[in-house]
Amino acid sequence: MKINISLHALFLFLFMSVTSGAFAASKIEFTLSFPEPQTHYVEVSMQVDGLAKDFVDVKMPVWAPGSYLIREFARNVEAVSAKNSSGKSLPVEKTSKNTWRVRSAKGNFTLNYRVYCFEISVRTPFVDTKHGFISPTGVFMFVDGMINHPATVTVQPYKGWSKISTGLEPVAGRANTFYAPDFDILFDSPIEVGNQDVFAFNAAGVNYEVAMYGGGNYNKERLKKDMTKIVEEETAVFGENPNKRYVFLVHNYNVGSGGLEHLNSTVLGVARNGYDTEAGYWGFLKLVAHEHFHLWNVKRLRPIALGPFDYENENYTTNLWIAEGFTSYYEKVILERAGLTPPERFVEGLAGDMAAVDNQPGSKVQSANDASFDAWIKQYRPAENSKNTTISYYSKGSLIALVMDLEIIQATNAKKNLDDVMKAMYEEYYKKKKRGYTDAEFKAMLEKVAGKSFDQIYQDYVYDTKTIDYNKYFSYAGISVVNDNANSSQPYLGIATDEKNGKVVVSNVSRGSAAYVDGINFNDEIIAIDGVRINAYQSDAQRAGEFDRALLNKKVGNKLKFTISRDGLVQQIDVTLRANPNVKYRMVADTSPTAEELAVRKKWLSLK
Numbered sequence: 001m002k003i004n005i006s007l008h009a010l011f012l013f014l015f016m017s018v019t020s021g022a023f024a025a026s027k028i029e030f031t032l033s034f035p036e037p038q039t040h041y042v043e044v045s046m047q048v049d050g051l052a053k054d055f056v057d058v059k060m061p062v063w064a065p066g067s068y069l070i071r072e073f074a075r076n077v078e079a080v081s082a083k084n085s086s087g088k089s090l091p092v093e094k095t096s097k098n099t100w101r102v103r104s105a106k107g108n109f110t111l112n113y114r115v116y117c118f119e120i121s122v123r124t125p126f127v128d129t130k131h132g133f134i135s136p137t138g139v140f141m142f143v144d145g146m147i148n149h150p151a152t153v154t155v156q157p158y159k160g161w162s163k164i165s166t167g168l169e170p171v172a173g174r175a176n177t178f179y180a181p182d183f184d185i186l187f188d189s190p191i192e193v194g195n196q197d198v199f200a201f202n203a204a205g206v207n208y209e210v211a212m213y214g215g216g217n218y219n220k221e222r223l224k225k226d227m228t229k230i231v232e233e234e235t236a237v238f239g240e241n242p243n244k245r246y247v248f249l250v251h252n253y254n255v256g257s258g259g260l261e262h263l264n265s266t267v268l269g270v271a272r273n274g275y276d277t278e279a280g281y282w283g284f285l286k287l288v289a290h291e292h293f294h295l296w297n298v299k300r301l302r303p304i305a306l307g308p309f310d311y312e313n314e315n316y317t318t319n320l321w322i323a324e325g326f327t328s329y330y331e332k333v334i335l336e337r338a339g340l341t342p343p344e345r346f347v348e349g350l351a352g353d354m355a356a357v358d359n360q361p362g363s364k365v366q367s368a369n370d371a372s373f374d375a376w377i378k379q380y381r382p383a384e385n386s387k388n389t390t391i392s393y394y395s396k397g398s399l400i401a402l403v404m405d406l407e408i409i410q411a412t413n414a415k416k417n418l419d420d421v422m423k424a425m426y427e428e429y430y431k432k433k434k435r436g437y438t439d440a441e442f443k444a445m446l447e448k449v450a451g452k453s454f455d456q457i458y459q460d461y462v463y464d465t466k467t468i469d470y471n472k473y474f475s476y477a478g479i480s481v482v483n484d485n486a487n488s489s490q491p492y493l494g495i496a497t498d499e500k501n502g503k504v505v506v507s508n509v510s511r512g513s514a515a516y517v518d519g520i521n522f523n524d525e526i527i528a529i530d531g532v533r534i535n536a537y538q539s540d541a542q543r544a545g546e547f548d549r550a551l552l553n554k555k556v557g558n559k560l561k562f563t564i565s566r567d568g569l570v571q572q573i574d575v576t577l578r579a580n581p582n583v584k585y586r587m588v589a590d591t592s593p594t595a596e597e598l599a600v601r602k603k604w605l606s607l608k
């Protein structure tokens with residue numbers, strides 16, 4: 001085994017020497033322009049100099065790191081052509097879904113292509129007359145074998161566009177030109193071009209820029225104040241803020257939300273008119289806290305499989321429950337520490353998170369470990385049966401973080417918490433070893449900090465699908481978890497519906513429910529129950545009211561006669577009502593906790 005590894009390393013070394021020799025003097029310069037933004041195209045010119053090969057393969061990434069789905073960005077590419085420095089056309093041949101082979105490329109060549117950019121999201125490029133959003137993995141190609149080479153990007157804004165916002169460093173003396181030391185940095189640095197509203201603040205010694213596209217009812221001064229608090233609390237977890245500059249690119253949409261993390265920037269998608277409602281504003285701050293926390297957790301402290309990236313294939317890891325789940329836990333913890341969520345509301349919110357996981361039948365089918373590994377085929381491809389077979393590594397991972405936090409605090413007599421693990425992992429693997437961590441290494445650090453085994457927590461909650469014993473962990477802090485539905489005899493159908501063309505159509509059937517057992521299916525049109533028409537109101541609440549009416553005065557064990565249409569055939573199905581299995585948690589804090597419980601509670605909630 002040892003010999004094999006050495007030989008392999010030697011081979012790799014020789015191979016890399018040859019490769020870098022071939023590309024020694026190479027220089028790669030991109031120019032982006034938007035001659036017809038109303039058609040949603042960005043024109044890309046990629047000039048490659050100093051090649052010593054007869055042909056090169058130029059490739060488009062197939063996915064955007066942070067968003068674990070093969071998106072096939074090459075499908076938006078067209079008009080690929082190449083020429084040499086004297087303007088002579090060079091032959092270009094497509095050799096795979098995302099590869100263009102340029103022949104006679106010795107010396108230098110320029111590759112020109114266009115990319116159609118019209119999908120609104122934080123991880124896909126978008127161009128219209130108002131702005132250009134360059135999501136880099138969807139726009140920039142790379143030369144096979146040259147990921148480690150530097151590149152420059154010159155942006156030629158469309159007429160009237162006056163600003164460029166990006167985490168990339170500007171090149172001195174060259175207008176609108178930016179430098180990336182390698183393609184990992186280039187692919188990690190989105191660029192916003194247009195007339196965005198830009199404001200700045202300094203926090204934790206770092207210069208922060210916020211670039212707001214799309215308008216919105218935000219209050220800059222309030223945002224500066226609250227975002228500063230978030231930055232400072234997050235920096236305190238890891239003990240340092242590794243950036244000099246950090247850019248928030250915020251896309252304000254009519255509706256919608258999302259975020260994607262990068263090394264020294266992030267892209268946030270939010271509803272433009274949500275800032276002045278309490279829930280909307282808090283939701284924005286939560287998104288800020290989440291994506292900004294990623295600059296450490298996942299962008300630097302990362303599972304070993306997540307970097308250096310393979311941009312052409314799935315990158316499998318079983319640790320997204322840490323990368324995303326822990327970040328989801330901390331987004332809430334940080335807002336509580338920053339005084340932006342009152343402690344009581346933080347605790348109540350966890351009750352809702354716990355119920356959401358436990359009430360999803362898939363939480364008994366898929367583990368946090370498996371949810372992470374299968375992100376590529378499941379998390380980003382939800383379908384009608386997903387709730388019955390999967391659990392999100394975000395929500396389950398967040399609860400595992402909660403349990404581990406409480407376990408560490410209890411085991412160390414309230415001297416340490418999960419922060420100590422995150423900080424020690426960051427020091428050991430990002431700073432000292434300069435690599436990602438393995439499954440075993442993360443667990444070892446938890447055990448080192450807590451001074452006890454985490455075997456059982458891993459076995460039950462990471463690898464297995466056991467329901468979390470919340471009362472065990474919350475009892476450390478003198479808090480009990482009550483299930484208000486424990487003795488419910490309330491009958492329950494187990495279906496969700498949508499309104500489609502004036503019809504009531506089943507969108508989900510919950511595993512184990514009455515509807516599931518008796519054969520109501522996804523896509524069935526529900527016409528009537530017990531001979532009474534079910535009306536297709538457009539709002540979910542009104543449609544739910546129709547089903548409440550059908551259940552009025554019914555008990556568990558009673559039969560309902562469903563009239564449905566399935567693929568155009570009308571039929572009757574009897575459904576025997578079952579009890580509602582869903583939990584409804586409520587947190588009750590002991591008003592006279594022991595000194596030990598109070599110490600755990602204070603440490604957990606960062607209370608003085």
Ligand SMILES: [Zn+2]
Pocket residue numbers: 261290291294323324327
């Ligand atoms: Zn995330």
